[in-house]
Amino acid sequence: MIALERLQEFIKKHALFQEKERLLLAVSGGRDSVLMAKMFKLAGYNFGIAHCNFQLRGKEADEDEYFTVNLASELGVEIFVSKFNTKEYASKNHISIQMAARDLRYQWLENIREEQNYQYIALAHHQNDVVETILLNLTRGTGIAGLHGILAKKGKIIRPMLFLSREEIDSMPPFEFREDSSNLSTKYARNKIRLEVIPVLKQLNPSLEQTFEANRKRFAELETMLNQRVEELRNELFKKLDEHEFEINLEKLKNLVPLNTLLYELFRPYGFTEAILSDLAVSWTSQSGKLFRSATHELLLNRDRILLGRINEEIPAPIIIEQESRLCNWNEKQFSIGIIPIEDFKMCTELNFAQLDYDLLKFPLIMRSWQHGDFFRPLGLKTKKKLSDFFIEQKISLNRKKDIPVLENGNGDIVWIAGLRISEGYKISPNTKKVFILEQLN
Known part of the structure; x- marks a missing residue:
């Protein structure tokens, strides 16, 4: 037969x-x-x-x-x-x-x-x-x-x-x-x-x-050739930051030829469509900080680079800190709270402490994850900074950002990024009478 x-x-x-x-x-x-x-x-x-x-x-x-x-x-x-x-x-x-x-x-x-x-x-x-x-x-x-x-x-x-x-x-x-x-x-x-x-x-x-x-x-043979080229480019351009996050050199990405095809193939495994990538290409010269999302991943434009990371939708719920609160828990992290007169205050430089001017705070305070559009004025700076830019400078991955406690004043100002920096506008000054101390215990 x-x-x-x-x-x-x-x-x-x-x-x-x-x-x-x-x-x-x-x-x-x-x-x-x-x-x-x-x-x-x-x-x-x-x-x-x-x-x-x-x-x-x-x-x-x-x-x-x-x-x-x-x-x-x-x-x-x-x-x-x-x-x-x-x-x-x-x-x-x-x-x-x-x-x-x-x-x-x-x-x-x-x-x-x-x-x-x-x-x-x-x-x-x-x-x-x-x-x-x-x-x-x-x-x-x-x-x-x-x-x-x-x-x-x-x-x-x-x-x-x-x-x-x-x-x-x-x-x-x-x-x-x-x-x-x-x-x-x-x-x-x-x-x-x-x-x-x-x-x-x-x-x-x-x-x-x-x-x-x-x-x-x-x-099929052309696809094999293309896949080999794309894999070479991915190894060259994608710098691994952690298990699920990469940093990509924007200038090198812009110079790829043919741009549209290679751009699509590089990001296709992460669920990005041609429409999203076309928008990315239009935005990357003028819109630093813009975020692009697929069903599973996100791309963040940041001046001369792009951050690629997996989306983690499990955002910890915010908690309220009342004026009389002395202990609180957020996202498996525990914090102790104290209020002391300035005469008894001793400055601590450890990053797990927030020492703030009590009279500038408006209760209740909120502890939460970061949100797109967040700004604050880091200690030592004269101007505000996007929290997303601050995280990048501190080499905080997209995946880790959601787990970092952000303390928000009752007026909407961000006063502390736990473990990283307090806000310049809420630091201890010669006019401070009481100090609000928040310590991360674990």
């Missing part, structure tokens, strides 16, 4: 798996996945079958499940089946039905793979799926990764059927399979491309699949 030999050659060429490794085949009951299961059986590979019932087509979906269970029995392999409430999942997560089915499928397959000790998950995509994916990506907008479509191997996912085209699969000796009626509906973008766009393109190029496969290989 020539197709079987081609399958084995394709698997070896792309190093998809070793012969004795256990494989979990995702089988829907459709032609492609059933053919994959039958060919794997003929090749003598060690595999089991997993079937998802998304409960979207009523009786038809249940019949697909029944057929796949019987197929596993016929092939003498173990089978795993799961029913999903796909519509409910899509509604709860505000995503499309197709995206919901995809998420549920991949999550479940990976869980089964791990629990049952399978090495890889095999999906039955073929060459026409590659064409559809590339066209779909181009229609929606894509980077270079979208131009190579579907890879034969990515992590624990393998696609051993990519050596076949739809026409070759259709020409195989007949065998039983299930036909998914939803594949004929053009309300889905992928189906519209398959049923209406590709037939027109094949009139222009009858060897469309082979052409796309050749292009796919070129794009």
Whole structure:
């Protein structure tokens, strides 16, 4: 059987798996996945079958499940089946039905793979799926990764059927399979491309699949080259400050060529979109202190550099310090409070002490985390400074900032950055009569 030999050659060429490794085949009951299961059986590979019932087509979906269970029995392999409430999942997560089915499928397959000790998950995509994916990506907008479509191997996912085209699969000796009626509906973008766009393109190029496969290989190689260059640049430009924070030389970043592509690729792993990075590029010459956020990370412009850090949304709640308070706790830190007459006062230079002019304070005071837009006048300076700039000068990472206590006066002034500096306007002076002392105990 020539197709079987081609399958084995394709698997070896792309190093998809070793012969004795256990494989979990995702089988829907459709032609492609059933053919994959039958060919794997003929090749003598060690595999089991997993079937998802998304409960979207009523009786038809249940019949697909029944057929796949019987197929596993016929092939003498173990089978795993799961029913999903796909519509409910899509509604709860505000995503499309197709995206919901995809998420549920991949999550479940990976869980089964791990629990049952399978090495890889095999999906039955073929060459026409590659064409559809590339066209779909181009229609929606894509980077270079979208131009190579579907890879034969990515992590624990393998696609051993990519050596076949739809026409070759259709020409195989007949065998039983299930036909998914939803594949004929053009309300889905992928189906519209398959049923209406590709037939027109094949009139222009009858060897469309082979052409796309050749292009796919070129794009994949270009992506490898780009990734190598980006990794070199990341190692050169990103200076690690701590586990989740980097400092980036702004001048070197500005001089990258081609700027937009490299900028996107450098920051893409941190969730930044092209729109955000375009705004960054517009702002970096004139808007020091501006912050840009993705879902997981933030970029802070600071004159000649950019700080990249992971967002930590767990901001400690503020606490109130009353005039009569003598002890307080904030973010697992404890503070003692005292008020003494100036005659009994002895200056302490340790940074865990705040010694302030009591009569300038307006109670209640607030102890909290820093906030964007905070200013204060550090001891010894004549002008106010952005707290974000002060933190940078003190080499405080984006991650650590939220854990540093900020003491706010009742009039809104910041009077102490715990462990770092008091405010110039609240220091002890010749006019001071009482001293307010706040000591961080741990």
